[in-house]
Amino acid sequence: MSRETASDGLVERVAAVDLGVLQVPIGLLAVAVLLRPVIAHDLVLGYPQIASSILIWMLIVASFNVLMGYTGLLSFGHAMFMGIGTYSVAIGLSSFEVPFVLAAPVGILISGTIAYLIGRLIAHKGEIYFAMLTLAFAKSAHFLANYDPGGLTGGTTGLADNTLPAWIETSRGFTYVTLGGGRLEWYWFVAGAFVVGMLLMWQLVRSPFGRTLVAIRENETLARAMGVDVRRYKVWAFTFASAFAAFGGVLLEVNNQGATLSELSIITSGDIIIMAVLGGANYFFGPLAGTFVWMFVEEYLADFHTLVLPLTEVPLVTVEVSGLLVYWQFFLGLLFVIAVLISPREGIFGLFKTVGERLVGRVRGERE
Amino acid sequence: MSGDATRESEAETREHGDATREPREDPRSAALGTEGLSKHFGGVVAVDDVNLTVPRGEMRAIIGPNGAGKTTLFNVVTNALEPTAGSVYLDGEEITAVSQERRPHIGLARSFQSNELFAELTVLENVRIVVQTASAGPFAFDLLGDGRAVHEDEAREILDHVGLRAHADTEARNLSHGDQRRLGIAMAIATEPSVLLLDEPTSGMGPGESRETVELIQSVQEEMGLTVLMIEHDMEIVLSVSDRITVLNQGEVLATGTPEAIQGDETVQEAYLGGMREEL
Numbered sequence: 001m002s003r004e005t006a007s008d009g010l011v012e013r014v015a016a017v018d019l020g021v022l023q024v025p026i027g028l029l030a031v032a033v034l035l036r037p038v039i040a041h042d043l044v045l046g047y048p049q050i051a052s053s054i055l056i057w058m059l060i061v062a063s064f065n066v067l068m069g070y071t072g073l074l075s076f077g078h079a080m081f082m083g084i085g086t087y088s089v090a091i092g093l094s095s096f097e098v099p100f101v102l103a104a105p106v107g108i109l110i111s112g113t114i115a116y117l118i119g120r121l122i123a124h125k126g127e128i129y130f131a132m133l134t135l136a137f138a139k140s141a142h143f144l145a146n147y148d149p150g151g152l153t154g155g156t157t158g159l160a161d162n163t164l165p166a167w168i169e170t171s172r173g174f175t176y177v178t179l180g181g182g183r184l185e186w187y188w189f190v191a192g193a194f195v196v197g198m199l200l201m202w203q204l205v206r207s208p209f210g211r212t213l214v215a216i217r218e219n220e221t222l223a224r225a226m227g228v229d230v231r232r233y234k235v236w237a238f239t240f241a242s243a244f245a246a247f248g249g250v251l252l253e254v255n256n257q258g259a260t261l262s263e264l265s266i267i268t269s270g271d272i273i274i275m276a277v278l279g280g281a282n283y284f285f286g287p288l289a290g291t292f293v294w295m296f297v298e299e300y301l302a303d304f305h306t307l308v309l310p311l312t313e314v315p316l317v318t319v320e321v322s323g324l325l326v327y328w329q330f331f332l333g334l335l336f337v338i339a340v341l342i343s344p345r346e347g348i349f350g351l352f353k354t355v356g357e358r359l360v361g362r363v364r365g366e367r368e
Numbered sequence: 369m370s371g372d373a374t375r376e377s378e379a380e381t382r383e384h385g386d387a388t389r390e391p392r393e394d395p396r397s398a399a400l401g402t403e404g405l406s407k408h409f410g411g412v413v414a415v416d417d418v419n420l421t422v423p424r425g426e427m428r429a430i431i432g433p434n435g436a437g438k439t440t441l442f443n444v445v446t447n448a449l450e451p452t453a454g455s456v457y458l459d460g461e462e463i464t465a466v467s468q469e470r471r472p473h474i475g476l477a478r479s480f481q482s483n484e485l486f487a488e489l490t491v492l493e494n495v496r497i498v499v500q501t502a503s504a505g506p507f508a509f510d511l512l513g514d515g516r517a518v519h520e521d522e523a524r525e526i527l528d529h530v531g532l533r534a535h536a537d538t539e540a541r542n543l544s545h546g547d548q549r550r551l552g553i554a555m556a557i558a559t560e561p562s563v564l565l566l567d568e569p570t571s572g573m574g575p576g577e578s579r580e581t582v583e584l585i586q587s588v589q590e591e592m593g594l595t596v597l598m599i600e601h602d603m604e605i606v607l608s609v610s611d612r613i614t615v616l617n618q619g620e621v622l623a624t625g626t627p628e629a630i631q632g633d634e635t636v637q638e639a640y641l642g643g644m645r646e647e648l
Contacts (some may be wrong), residue, residue, distance in 0.1 A: 021514070070631055204511065215497045218486035223482070225448065227472035227559060228497045229506035236509075362583035 024284060026200045028210040030056070031288060032191035045299060046291040047171065052190040052293050056251045061196050063244035068273070069281035069345075070205050071237040072217030073123075074131045077138030079268035081242035083259070084111040085249025087145065090159040090259035091152050100165035104250040106241050118166045119235035135266060141266045158260035168254060175254075190251060195248050201283060202238055210259030213237050278336050280347025294332060301328040393421040396460045399595035400476075400563045401443070405621075407437075407444045414440040416619035418454070421565075422595055423570040427586075430599045432616035438599045439481055441616065442565050445470055446478050458563065467479045478559035481568050481599070483548040487541040491532055491551055495541050496523035498558040523558070530554040530584060544574035546577045550584070557588060565587075566598040572603065578602060582609055607631070 032252045035055060036138050038050035067073040088107025092098035098106075122133040148155035168186070169176045175186035224230050253259055257368050263270055269296070279290020316351050339347055346354075395401020400422045407415040422428050425517050430438050431449060443511060445456055447468040455464045458476055464556040466474065486494045499519040500596045506509055510518075527533050530550050535543060540551060549569060556564055570578040582605055589596050607627045614637050615622040623636050625627075630636055 023491040206515055207512060208504065208510035208518050209508070211493070211497055211518075212501065214489065215486050218488060219484055221448075222480070222484040222486065222555075224469050225446065225472070225478055225484070226555060227501045227506055228471050229469045232507040 018171075023252050024202050025199060028195050028202075028317040031055075032195050035292075036187055038193075039296065045296075048187065050071045050295065050299050052175075052187045052255055053252075054125075054292060055187075055190050055194045056255055057192055057275070057295060058246070058288045058291045060245050060248035061291045062198060062201055062247050062284075063241050063280070064250060064272045065276045065281055065287045066201060066213075066241040066244065067237060068208060068276055068288065069211040070217060071234060072220075072290075073234060073237065074127065074271050074273075075134040075238070075241075076131050076266060076273070077134035077141075078241070078272050079266065080138040080141045080264055081111045081115055082245040082249035082252070082268075083141065083145070084257045084262035085246030086253045086256075087153060087159070087249075088246075089250050090163045092291055093165065094159050094162045095152055096115055097304030100167075100254070102251060106141070107250055108115040112239050112243035116235060116239040119238035123234035123238060138264070138266050142261065142266065144317055145264050154259075156261060156274055158258060158263075160258035163258040164254065165332060172304065180244045186255070188256070193247075193251055197244060201244055205284065209233075209236075274333075275337055277344070278332070278339055280345065280349035280351075282345040283349045283353070284349070286347050286349040289352075290347060293348060297328060297332060328343075370408060375568055375604060376573075390515055392499075395419065395421050395455070395457045397455070397468075398422050398425070399424040399459060399598065401457035402445065403455045404458070405441070405444055405456065407440055407449060408452045408453045413619050415444055415451075418616075418621055420565050420595060420614065420621070420624075424595055425593060426595055426611045427589060427609055428595075428597045428615045429610035430597060432622075433599070433615060435618075436616040437619040439567055440619075442478060442597075444597065446476060458561055467613060472502065472559040472561065473505060475550055475558040475560075476565070477556040477563070479552040479556045479573065483545070483552060485540040485551060488539055490537050490544065492520070492523055492527065492536040494551060494560050495554050496520055497585070498555045499523050499526070502559045511533035524542055526554050526558050529585040530557070535629075546573050546581070549573065550581065553581070553588075554586065556591075560592075561594065563595045563597070566596065568599050568601065570600065570602060578605065585609075605625065 020348070032055065036048045036051035039045045039054075040049055060078075064075070064078045067075055067078070075253055084109040084243060085104075088110055092103030092106070093100065118134075122130055125133060145153040146155055147153075153159065164170075167178050169178055169183070177184045177189045178185055189227065212223070212233055214230055215228065216233055220230055249263065274288045275290040275294045278293060279288065280286030336352070339351075343350060355356045393401075395403045398421045400420065402418055402420040403414060403419045405420075406413065414592065416437075418441060431439055439545060440449065442449045447456075447466065447633065450466070455462055458461065458471075458474060463471065463474065463476070463608075471477075486497065492604060493516065496516070496519055499522045500515070503519060524533070524536065527536055527579075532547060532554060537549060549572070551567060553566065556566070564583065570581050573581060585596065585598070586609060588594065593631060598610070610627060612624060612626055613630045614624045615630060615633075623633050625633065
């Protein structure tokens with residue numbers, strides 16, 4: 001009896017905690033700190049290598065959501081702005097011996113500048129035309145990198161030689177950052193960059209500037225009639241989102257040890273859209289959830305050849321599933337379709353939030 | 369309106385036969401003026417050479433049958449649509465070339481015929497964003513601080529004023545139709561206008577709600593010293609609240625005058641009010 005009361009009290013207390021303004025920073029820290037140990041656990045993946053990739057992609061997909069979720073702009077070319085960051089660093093290191101600390105900010109600046117110029121050109125176009133034009137620009141960038149102008153981009157093979165900064169060390173499948181004699185695992189470097197980048201994005205969307213973006217998403221006609229220069233806000237949202245994508249792209253260069261054409265591909269842009277929508281474009285953490293599910297499922301199922309039922313220890317039935325699971329994208333695609341049909345802006349995060357709130361509501365209701 | 373005044377205006381109508389053709393006033397002398405304002409859609413003339421002179425503090429009703437170009441006139445005056453020809457003046461200054469998003473910042477605001485809202489945001493946030501915009505200008509790099517807290521107090525005051533205080537945290541889309549109309553007015557007021565264009569503020573409201581809304585508009589007008597142009601279909605409201613009425617028909621101004629003069633105008637009766645003669 002007393003134990004029951006205690007546990008109810010705990011649930012109620014957890015449910016009643018209002019972290020206020022700290023909610024998002026704490027959530028981001030938790031993601032950064034917990035992601036690796038969780039997926040490295042034997043019951044999950046059993047190895048941690050993919051964790052840094054997931055964090056970087058979370059950052060990139062979240063930057064896309066500044067456009068889609070907060071401003072209501074659908075871009076089919078977000079990978080291009082990420083890829084500009086990746087290629088800037090790769091080209092800088094391999095062709096010009098520019099140090100990473102210089103190449104990275106320059107890459108972000110180039111990405112932002114190109115986004116600003118393209119934004120000035122197309123931000124006032126209607127939804128469909130804007131989407132089509134971003135697609136066209138992304139195609140051109142892919143073509144250009146494939147063409148290998150001046151031997152800079154490496155064409156179809158991309159850039160792999162001499163693309164790592166001097167302070168990166170790899171040994172036994174792990175990457176380390178060596179700074180001032182100390183040695184830090186690459187994951188923790190990424191985790192730090194992730195938290196900083198995400199916090200900056202969060203401030204962007206919660207600021208008065210960000211609230212105006214939301215107003216534009218909600219009703220462009222009304223925003224304009226109330227005195228909002230919709231076009232300029234869209235141009236700058238596009239610029240900021242692209243700069244953040246390039247920030248992710250820069251990290252990706254080190255993480256993947258070079259640049260490949262797929263980083264500029266419109267397929268990658270499509271994956272980014274799917275991850276954002278799957279996770280829930282309405283939420284700041286939605287893209288993070290979507291990225292995690294998408295990448296985790298890909299990795300998990302890649303190793304999944306035989307299904308042993310009911311338990312590995314008690315093999316009664318063994319099913320060969322590798323033939324089926326190579327179609328993992330098909331199944332996730334199906335999940336995506338269902339998510340969009342049910343509620344296009346809620347996604348996985350929205351679903352869990354709703355379920356969570358109902359449970360909390362029930363607990364509270366029972367107590368009263 | 370006193371009986372004397374009515375009789376006087378009736379007498380005037382009889383005397384001139386055509387009392388509503390007032391001599392052309394200078395549009396620069398008024399709070400809002402238009403000169404030869406026209407809007408063509410291909411071959412269709414939606415607004416045809418409209419000259420308006422609305423003095424400061426006036427309540428002007430714009431009436432006319434469906435398709436007369438009333439909303440298009442508002443769209444052209446606010447530059448939501450670019451005029452084909454003509455000029456717009458605000459407080460004596462020509463503003464024809466001023467962009468739509470600049471106009472609320474120089475004192476020209478509007479509400480919409482349909483309920484245009486930031487639907488998924490709270491009522492408070494709807495108004496707060498407008499107050500923020502009014503204070504920061506059409507564009508600002510306001511990247512610091514919590515946006516939801518900026519100008520929150522001013523926004524709440526406006527909600528108090530229009531009677532939406534209790535709904536501050538309701539999502540705008542969940543308001544009743546009448547409250548959504550009121551929110552539209554609240555947002556227009558939040559731009560701190562000197563000239564306010566209201567597009568059918570009472571449409572879809574019951575008689576009681578309509579009266580409340582009209583009283584709200586009148587009290588706001590008095591307090592802020594507003595000049596109001598109001599498109600309205602309810603003739604009872606039009607005749608009781610407006611200082612003057614402008615009748616539009618097929619994009620043209622058919623007549624402008626006091627409610628009494630308009631009621632007595634033969635052209636108006638023939639072209640537009642024909643069926644409503646008994647009602648008037």
